[in-house]
Amino acid sequence: MDLARDATSINEEVEEKEDRISNLPDELIRHIMSFLDMKNAVRTSALSHKWEHIWTSTHSFNLNSCEFPTVRLFAEFVKGALSHQKIPVEVSKVQLTITRAANLPVVKRVVNNVYMHNVRELNMTCLARKFYQFPECLFSSDTLKHLTLATGDQSFYLHKASCIPRVAWNFPALETLCLRSMHLGDQGYESLDLFSKCVNLRDLTLHECCMYGLKIFNICAPELSNLTIRGTAYPDVVNVVAPKLENLTASVRGTVNQVPYTYESLQLSTEGFDSLEKVNLSLSMPHLDQARFFPLLLNLFHQLRSTKYLVINLDIIEVFILTLILLYVD
Template identity: 80%
Template sequence: MDFVRDTTSIIEEGEKEEENKDRISNLPDELIHHIVSFLDMKYAVQTSALSHKWEHIWTSIRCLNFNICAFRTPRLFAKFVKDALSHQNNHVEESKVQLTITGAATPSVVKSIVNNVYLHNVRDLNMTWLTTRKFHQFPECLFSSDTLKHLTLATGDQSFYLHKASCIPKVAWNFPALETLCLRSMHLGDKGDESLDLFSKCVNLRDLTLHNCCMYGLKIFNICAPELTNLTIRATSYPDVVHVVAPKLENLTASVRGTINRFPFKYVSLQLSTEGFDSLEKVNLSLSMPYYEPKRFFPLLLSLFQKLHSTKYLVINLDIIEVLILTLFLLYVA
């Protein structure tokens, strides 16, 4: 019986030691870096206090998440971003920075943050500026980088306020190395602007997404990109004409109608002008709320189909099919 008790005691002690063992620290460094990359950088830095092994872990992660909400003031946030970037391991390639900024940050603070990000040759930047009713404009320095390859810019999803004024500079953006660009809930151009050409200097741009963007009142929006292969346009409001010069375009996804859902209540449709799509492989078209004057969209759809005649695969949603069938039926009855 004594032997049984001794054996049980040994097993229990062994189980306790196993429970207290730091299993996370024994994981491969690459996996630890991946786990820490999901943390906000303020908390990632604090992991350095866990043990000697963790002291420099945060300096080698590839995805750096900075959120201004974790700081008392915007200036403290800007200083933290600067210090954190300066301590990053220079041997880590293809680093990604994710910035989340609120309307409390002044344009000068945002400019300082962006300058520090570009100073460290970041390849991938994802920046969200959660604006409020007070208007803020992205600093011009944000739109010029020799090394940036991937860029995502977004504001808060407040389509009503997107009609006020453009939040970006109206000159060609200087991104010679940029390959992918995603703009979300951005106001592009102002009412009465004749033409806007943002991407002509993005000579290596291959993937462009305009999601929930507003081009209200703009006459011509130019998309001139010689290497562009994938284009997605889903706007809250379209300009008079979207002019596309993209000889290597293979995939096009677009909503035929703008999706403005607040007053002033107005529907604006995609009017496409091209210089030929010789490489077009697949087109995916969608139409929301087709029951509002469906006959009005029949000639628009025919015009789009004619411009996209070279595509190999055309995908249309059920709303477009309903418009086509209903309009043809009404014409037959008449």
Template identity: 40%
Template sequence: MDVLEGDDRLSSLPDDLIHKIQSFLKITDAIGNSVLSPRWRYIWTSMPYITFSTEDFTTLREFSKLVTHVLSRRNNLTEVHKVKLSFRGKASQVFVKRIMNYAISHNVQQLNVVCLHEKDIELPLYLFSSQTLKHLSLTMQSGKPHMHIVCSHCITPTSTWELPALTTLVLHSVTLCDNKADKCIDIFLECVNLKNLTLKRFKTNGSDGFSISHPRLSNLTLENGSFNVKDVNVVAPQLENLTIRAGGIEHIMISAPALVSLLYSGYGSFHLSTDGVRLKE
């Protein structure tokens, strides 16, 4: 079929499809597309997907201005389905708080956060108090430009997270227990609907073990745990799949009568104690 001169098939697409296309672009590029035609002028303001990254700017001041521009001009009647934030600096920065508050107030369902830093940071409770969040991913990465390896520093939660709708949680480089600071918090306690939990490069300070106790957890993955994590205690009556890869874990106590699959790969000795486990062949 011949395409008529001036025919703009892209602009004839429905809004949700254009939003999906725009979601793969930097937010600055999505805004820049507003000059393509009158149809595109304001369409970025109703996108349910928002991606911010400080790595696209030479200074945090410039990035903060962009955040203000985007959030102040966005259609406030449109909910936010997914937010991706990659930032360097402290979690207490104004733009971090503003993005989190905006996402939570607009019923965000999926939140992916990458912290680019070269030292441990703390994530306070006020950043995570959503009633609608279903998927949360937190990653600590090296703050040096163009280095995308996970560093030895960690995210340290300062209190239990109250996320009643959360079903999937992925934590990359997190301190689960900090006894040196008299902190050993069960951060998953109030995530009552949590079903899928993945912990990568997790560690504890002042303790060689930790416990995971959750009534609805069905899938648990532990990867590359710190060498100081020797003992893990899992109490999960609905747990079906448990995966442990590498790390220095020597002993794991499982109370999971519904367990179907256990996958372990690593080195050194490994001792398993079970309570009511019935693995299927």
């Protein structure tokens, strides 16, 4: 009897306790909810009457296919969930993660449903082992300002061909673009020009991207001020037309230690960097043919001669010292 009375007393105390989370401001609750994947965010509607519609007005949301047995069911869920959204256009953000094998039509449906809501920021990651290509519709949006595209290590090394269509990206409002572990162009391509329609692009990051076999990779962006290039395999030439470029960070050698990739050095072709303030160069693969690499490095320095501040890592300094020693010995 005493245990029963104690249990009753505890239940009454729990009921009397204030629901502090529900009493938080709606804006703060929406912010907390933005860290949940969308499936769990929708589930919060069952908590109470107050929570029933909060998820429909979150400022950003996380879409992850790992919560679903198939990508097709994930696509259906995205369509249904987004149809209930009341997201303010000016603050909308989407984190989209594909973790299962996905064919092009299914991914296209997901992307189209996301773009229908005029998102301003999209971070899309493909971690599937069997992923063939991003849909062409992904590369056209009038409202997108910030875009990150990435593949996982497994998909990157298993997928030998380009994972993007050969079209100019139509992002008139895009300001920042980050590409991670992406294959850009296929062997035998004469040139690739992706950013010519991104007329407001200011920050571009190419992180561990592979351009193996491509002859010329064009970066033509009139408003570009910050450029980062850290590649696994470079093309013959990276042609940069960016008259407002202020900051350049680059690794001057590729890093992939796998056949058929070769260790090509970064070679720039420019029309001049009149606005260049700072250059930060690193040598990602210090073991190389000194005699072949040294002239290429001197040519790169010549291309960057207008910069006000040049930062180089110790590996590059070592190349200069060893080369000078060899020249002196000879």
